[in-house]
Every structure is written in C-alpha cells, then in structure tokens.
Amino acid sequence: MGGFDHFDHFAPVYERFIRGGIQAGLQDLLGDLRGLRVLDAAGGTGRIAQSLTGAGAAAVVVTDASPAMLKQAQTKPGLQAAQALAEGLPFTQDHFDRILMVDALHHVIDQAQTAKELFRVLRPGGRLVVEEPDIDTFGVKLIAVAEKLAGMRSRILNARKMAALFALPQAQVRIQKGRGTVWVVVEKQAD
Numbered sequence: 001m002g003g004f005d006h007f008d009h010f011a012p013v014y015e016r017f018i019r020g021g022i023q024a025g026l027q028d029l030l031g032d033l034r035g036l037r038v039l040d041a042a043g044g045t046g047r048i049a050q051s052l053t054g055a056g057a058a059a060v061v062v063t064d065a066s067p068a069m070l071k072q073a074q075t076k077p078g079l080q081a082a083q084a085l086a087e088g089l090p091f092t093q094d095h096f097d098r099i100l101m102v103d104a105l106h107h108v109i110d111q112a113q114t115a116k117e118l119f120r121v122l123r124p125g126g127r128l129v130v131e132e133p134d135i136d137t138f139g140v141k142l143i144a145v146a147e148k149l150a151g152m153r154s155r156i157l158n159a160r161k162m163a164a165l166f167a168l169p170q171a172q173v174r175i176q177k178g179r180g181t182v183w184v185v186v187e188k189q190a191d
C-alpha cells in the first residue's frame with residue numbers, strides 16, 4: 001500500500017484510545033470456540049482476538065495489512081499473526097471454523113472482494129461475523145465525517161449493503177443490530 005498509513009503510525013498507542021475486549025453481542029454470535037480455528041481478519045493489534053484465546057480455540061490467527069499493528073499483536077500470548085490484505089488472505093479454502101472482522105470492513109480497499117475472500121476461507125458449517133458501526137445512527141455519521149477529514153479511505157455501509165456483499169452461493173446471511181453496532185452473520189452451508 002502506498003501513501004500515508006494511519007494505522008502504522010497509530011499502532012504503538014492504538015489500545016490506549018480504542019477499547020479492547022469483545023462485546024457480549026459479538027461473543028454470543030461467534031458461539032462456542034472450543035477446538036475451532038478462528039481468524040480475526042484485519043484484526044490490527046489483536047485487541048479483540050486476545051480475548052478469544054482463553055475460549056479454548058485450537059488456534060487464533062490475526063491478519064492485518066499494517067506491519068506495525070501486527071507487531072503489537074505478536075506480543076499477545078496465544079495469537080498467531082500474518083500480514084495480509086483482507087482482499088487476499090494467505091490461507092487455503094475452507095480453512096477457518098469462525099471468522100470475525102471487527103470495525104474494519106469500512107477501511108478495506110475492495111469490500112466486495114473482501115467478502116468473497118472471507119467466505120472462501122470459511123469452512124462449510126462455519127460462521128463469519130462482521131461487526132461495523134451503524135451508519136444509520138447520528139454518532140456514527142459524525143465518526144464517518146471525521147475519518148474522511150483525517151484522510152482515511154473509510155466507507156461505512158448500511159446493514160443492508162453489507163449483507164448484500166455476502167449474497168454468495170452457500171451463504172445464509174442475517175443482520176443483527178445493537179446500540180450503534182451492526183453485525184452481519186454469515187453461515188456457510190455445505191454443498
């Protein structure tokens with residue numbers, strides 16, 4: 001990626017300003033992780049993934065395009081880190097049982113390609129949960145404007161448009177909303 005990368009510069013102090021841990025709604029949607037392979041796509045410093053390591057997952061992998069963010073993730077016990085754009089993940093088809101992408105879809109360059117790639121590495125019977133700010137709320141609209149003014153390439157989609165990205169064969173998609181948050185949950189059906 002060329003140009004200024006906000007995340008590389010913000011990485012050393014990211015977790016001082018952005019809360020860690022996992023929201024109860026997201027944890028419920030991911031379900032039981034015991035023995036499963038979990039991917040936190042565009043997971044940055046691993047701030048969310050680290051809260052999954054104690055849930056009995058067989059492996060928790062964080063990918064991110066920013067080497068500085070991944071450097072922070074590598075300091076967290078139980079996490080594996082891999083540098084990759086969400087549009088081109090370095091994993092085989094049907095590799096993960098659970099995939100999460102938290103507050104990151106609006107930062108990727110190609111949202112449609114990202115959706116296809118996340119679905120590609122999800123195994124049949126697996127579940128993908130994308131958590132994004134709810135652009136239909138006033139506070140999130142202000143955040144979107146602030147990110148644009150900061151020169152970020154953010155593009156926050158509404159729930160319906162996010163769900164439409166996953167209108168793929170074998171995909172069963174549902175939307176759930178929380179306070180200022182949208183979750184798009186995608187189940188990959190067997191052939």
